[in-house]
Amino acid sequence: MNINEEIVRLRDLLTASWRMHTAIKSKPEQIELISSSEILPWQKGTQVNINFRLWRQISEAERDLLLLHEISWREQTKWLQVGVYQGVAAMALLGGIVEGLQGDVTGIAIAFLLGTVGVNQVLRANKSAQVKLAADQEAIAVAQRRGYRETEAAKALLEAIPSAARLSGRNSPEFTELVRCQNLRAIAGLSRTTVPETSINDF
Known part of the structure; x- marks a missing residue:
């Protein structure tokens, strides 16, 4: 995998506003497959860090949805949002x-x-499940604008979550990841059980 070409390809996935304010960097020393920085009040966007040695071990669809989710999550948790x-x-x-x-x-x-x-x-x-679920929904919506079907995007993200955990050295998923996976199964048509947002309690 050519890292520079992959970064260009990933940037093409992003919406215009995300592309303008998001930096994608290679970070081979990190143990996580993908990580990102918080968007602080004086910043307009996040920096996404990718360990490309691990990144190349998952499918292109999984890579696409992981990136879109990561940026969507950061955009939804900006410190300047009113709350x-x-x-x-x-x-x-x-x-x-x-x-x-x-x-x-x-x-x-x-x-x-x-x-x-x-x-x-x-x-x-x-870091709540509600925020992560909303980020999943937005990632899938953006992926659809890039040619993915909704079920296809949901399945790719569903497969990417355990892959990212395994490659980052975690043997078991976190509670929030289990909730996300169940919701993604429903979107992908693999389960009839959805996750009502009002019933989610994070530990």
């Missing part, structure tokens, strides 16, 4: 600055505590 806990973190930061200017040590401590709670909740929510 309760983002608001808590922002207000705590603002409060901490005000209390600091006033020299209120207790106020600073409370603001720091609230900020920590807000940030932790944002990080937890970003």
Whole structure:
């Protein structure tokens, strides 16, 4: 596999906005098949890191859907998105600055505590099954615009999840991955059991 040619091919899969703000880099030293950076408030997009030694061991369809899911997930978990806990973190930061200017040590401590709670909740929510399922749906939708059938894209992503786990050195799937796989089986027409979003509880 020519790495530069593969990166060009992968970039062609992306939507125009994703292509503009996403960097795809070779990272042979990482143990994960694919990883990416959070999109922080001062950033417009993510950097996707790929271990191409592992990457070449899965099919092209699996590679395509893994990439689309990774970027979709990062786009859906931007720190600037409006949410309760983002608001808590922002207000705590603002409060901490005000209390600091006033020299209120207790106020600073409370603001720091609230900020920590807000940030932790944002990080937890970003890895929730609901967010991952939404990223799967968007990845499949983008793949359909690139010539994949919905069932074909769902099956490719279904096969890619355990492949990525195995190549990254994990023997058993995570809870969120099990939920995703069940939902993808339904989309691929391999199961009649779907995953109601309102009934998902992450551990």
